[in-house]
Amino acid sequence: MPLADCIGHRQALALLTRAASRAALPPTLLFAGPPGVGKFTVAAALAQALNCEAPVEGAAPIHVDACGQCRSCKRFSRVLEQMRGGTDVALDCFVRIVPDDKASIKVDVIRGLLARTAFRPFDGKRRVAVIDEADALEVASQNALLKALEEPPAATVFVLVTSRPDSLLETVRSRCPRVRFGPLSPDMVTEVLVRDHGMDRARAVAVAAVSGGSVGEALAREAGAFTADRDAALDVLDALAQARAPSARLQAMQGLMRRTGGRGKKGEATLSRQAFATRLDALKGVVRDASATAVEADPRGVGNADVADRVARLAAAFEMPRLVRAFTAIDRAQGALDRNAQPKVVADWLALQL
Ligand SMILES: [Zn+2]
Numbered sequence: 001m002p003l004a005d006c007i008g009h010r011q012a013l014a015l016l017t018r019a020a021s022r023a024a025l026p027p028t029l030l031f032a033g034p035p036g037v038g039k040f041t042v043a044a045a046l047a048q049a050l051n052c053e054a055p056v057e058g059a060a061p062i063h064v065d066a067c068g069q070c071r072s073c074k075r076f077s078r079v080l081e082q083m084r085g086g087t088d089v090a091l092d093c094f095v096r097i098v099p100d101d102k103a104s105i106k107v108d109v110i111r112g113l114l115a116r117t118a119f120r121p122f123d124g125k126r127r128v129a130v131i132d133e134a135d136a137l138e139v140a141s142q143n144a145l146l147k148a149l150e151e152p153p154a155a156t157v158f159v160l161v162t163s164r165p166d167s168l169l170e171t172v173r174s175r176c177p178r179v180r181f182g183p184l185s186p187d188m189v190t191e192v193l194v195r196d197h198g199m200d201r202a203r204a205v206a207v208a209a210v211s212g213g214s215v216g217e218a219l220a221r222e223a224g225a226f227t228a229d230r231d232a233a234l235d236v237l238d239a240l241a242q243a244r245a246p247s248a249r250l251q252a253m254q255g256l257m258r259r260t261g262g263r264g265k266k267g268e269a270t271l272s273r274q275a276f277a278t279r280l281d282a283l284k285g286v287v288r289d290a291s292a293t294a295v296e297a298d299p300r301g302v303g304n305a306d307v308a309d310r311v312a313r314l315a316a317a318f319e320m321p322r323l324v325r326a327f328t329a330i331d332r333a334q335g336a337l338d339r340n341a342q343p344k345v346v347a348d349w350l351a352l353q354l
Contacts (some may be wrong), residue, residue, distance in 0.1 A: 001041070001044065001045050001048065001076075001077070001080065002045060002048065002049070002058075002065045002066045002067075002068050002073075003016075003017060003042070003045045003046065003049055003058060003062050003065045003066070004058055004059065004062055004065055005045070006038060006041055006042050006045050007038065007184065007188045007191050007192050007195075008037070008038065008182075008184045008185070008188045009037075009038060009042060009181055009182075010061050011061075011180075012031075012042060012179050012180065012181055013042065013061060013062055014060075014061035014062070014063070015179060016029075016042075016046055016179065017049070017058060017061075017062045017063040017064050017065070018063045020046070020049065020050060020063070020064050021063040021064040025050075025157060026157075026176075026177050027149075027152030027153075027156065027157055027158065028149050028152060028157070028158045028159075028160070028175055028176045028177070029157065029158070029159045029160070029176060029177060029178075029179055030134075030159075030160045030162070030165060030168075030173065030176035030177065030178045030179065031043060031159055031160065031161045031162070031179050031181060032162060032163070032165040032178050032179070032180055032181065033163065033180060033181025033182060033183075034163055034181070034182075034183050034212075034213065034214055035163045035214060035216050035217070036214035036215050036216020036217050036218075036219075036220075037181050037182070037183055037184055037213065037214055037215065037216075038181070038184070038192070038215065039161045039181050040096075040130065040132055040161055042181075043128065043130045043159045043161060044076070044080055044094070044130075045066070046128065046159075047076070047093065047094045047126075047128035047130075048066040048072075048073060048076040048094075049064060049065050049066040050124075050125065050126040050128065050157070051066075051072045051076070051093050051094075051124035051125050051126060052065075052066040052067050052070055052072055052073055053067070053070035053071060053072050053073075054067045054069075054070050055067065072124060075091065075123070076091070076094070079091055079094065083096070091121075091123055091124065092116075092121040092122050092123045092124065092127065093121035093123050093124025093125070093126065093127045093128065094124075094127070094128050094130075095113065095116070095127065095128070095129045095130065096130045096132055097109060097110075097113060097129070097130065097131045097132065098132045098133065099132075099133050099136035103136055104136050104137075104138050105131065105133075105134075105136045105137045105138065105141050106138060106140075106141060107138060107140040107141045107144050109141070110137070110141045110144045110145050111144055113129055114144065114145075114147075114148050117129065117148065117153040117155075117156040118153060120154070120155040121155060125155070126155055126156070126157060127155055127156040127157070128156075128157050128159060129156055129157070129158050129159070130159045130161060131145075131158065131159070131160050131161065132161045133161065133162060133163075134160035134161055134162040134168060135162045135163070135164040135165075135167040135168060137168070137172075139169065142168065142169045142171075142172050143169075145158075145172065146169075146171055146172060146175070149172065149175040149176065150175065158176075160172075160176055165178065182213070183212060183213025183214060184213045184214070184215065185213065186205075186208045186209050186211070186213070187208075188213075189204075189207075189208035189211050189213060189214070189215055189218055190204045190205050190208040192215045193207065193208060193215065193218055193219075193222075197215075197219065199222070202274075203222075203278070204218075206274065207221055207222050207225075225278075226282070229278055229279050229281075229282035230282045230285065230286065230304060230307070232255060232256060232258070232279060232282070233256065233279065233282040233283040233285070233286045234286055234307065234310050234311075234314070235255050236252060236253060236255045236256045236283070237283070237286060237287070237290075237314050237318075237354075238310075238313075238314070239252035239255065240252050240253070240351070240354050241314065241317035241318060246351075246352060249351045249352060249354075250348055250351045250352075252351065253347050253348065253350060253351035253354075254347070256276075256279050256280075256283065256347060257270050257271055257276065257279075257343065257344065257347050258270065258271070259271055259275075270343075271343070273337065273343055276337070276343045276346075276347075277334065277337055277338075280330055280333060280334050280337070281334075283330055284327065284330045284331070284334075285304060286304060286311065286314070287323055287326050287327050287330065288327065289304045289311045290311050290312075290314045290315040290318060290323055291315070291320065291323045291324065291327065293308075293311055293312050293315040294315040294316075294318075294319065294320045294323060295320065325353070325354075326353070326354045329350060329353035329354060330350065330354075333346050333347075333349065333350045333353075336349075
């Protein structure tokens with residue numbers, strides 16, 4: 001991704017690209033700022049720009065940027081895409097060190113990295129070695145790193161990324177010029193959620209508003225909320241599978257209206273219209289997956305794979321014609337909600353249809 005596509009952090013981008021355009025980028029940098037605001041993304045874009053075969057002049061405040069077209073840029077896009085997907089990949093000119101499963105970065109890992117930096121990168125001009133969550137560096141690791149920071153290898157830039165710069169040793173901190181990253185505005189968080197994570201805009205606006213300016217926080221909240229909505233939908237469908245009498249069905253559907261994990265902003269125990277609409281989406285998702293399971297469709301297309309057992313039990317309890325009817329009914333309920341019908345009225349109607 002070219003630096004121009006990074007959202008926010010104009011000051012940091014100006015600082016970094018001015019230095020890069022004058023071949024004066026310090027060999028060690030400390031990217032400090034709250035988690036989830038895009039520090040690693042900027043480090044990756046900087047690495048791409050430093051290795052671009054035909055760097056371009058950026059629009060202010062960016063002094064130099066990647067072209068986005070050359071062989072090196074294409075390789076960067078590919079690798080970053082894989083990294084986002086969770087694949088453990090690296091280029092020789094772009095290395096990322098992350099904490100191990102005990103949340104620390106051991107000295108062996110740093111020694112391995114330093115051994116690599118003795119050579120120029122074979123696949124690029126300048127190696128950018130990102131140490132992500134650098135506050136996880138053990139003291140021995142920091143001491144090992146110090147030597148490299150004192151006599152930096154010619155073709156490598158070390159970027160220490162952290163939200164807790166003060167937990168690093170003073171000797172390390174003093175050798176790394178600090179680049180500050182602040183929280184993003186809600187608009188910026190929305191933009192990243194829509195553009196890079198394919199989130200629906202209305203949803204993104206709502207999540208961004210409570211994200212504290214952090215895309216990471218917004219995504220974590222969204223994942224938590226998704227699971228809560230999905231579980232509520234599964235519980236309601238389980239209850240409906242058993243309930244025959246209308247009163248029992250109405251009772252079962254109340255579960256879809258109930259807030260999980262405490263009360264809302266105004267102390268309410270029931271959901272807002274928007275939150276209820278999201279629940280209906282979750283209900284539809286589960287019914288869709290149950291239908292796919294009932295006809296033994298390719299399970300890779302199923303969205304709720306982690307609860308495949310529960311979905312399979314629902315598929316058996318509901319059977320195909322009822323699932324099709326349920327899907328249509330939820331669709332109509334959503335339409336009614338869009339036309340301003342009361343959530344409670346919609347829920348009661350739906351209880352008798354499913
Ligand atoms: Zn390029």
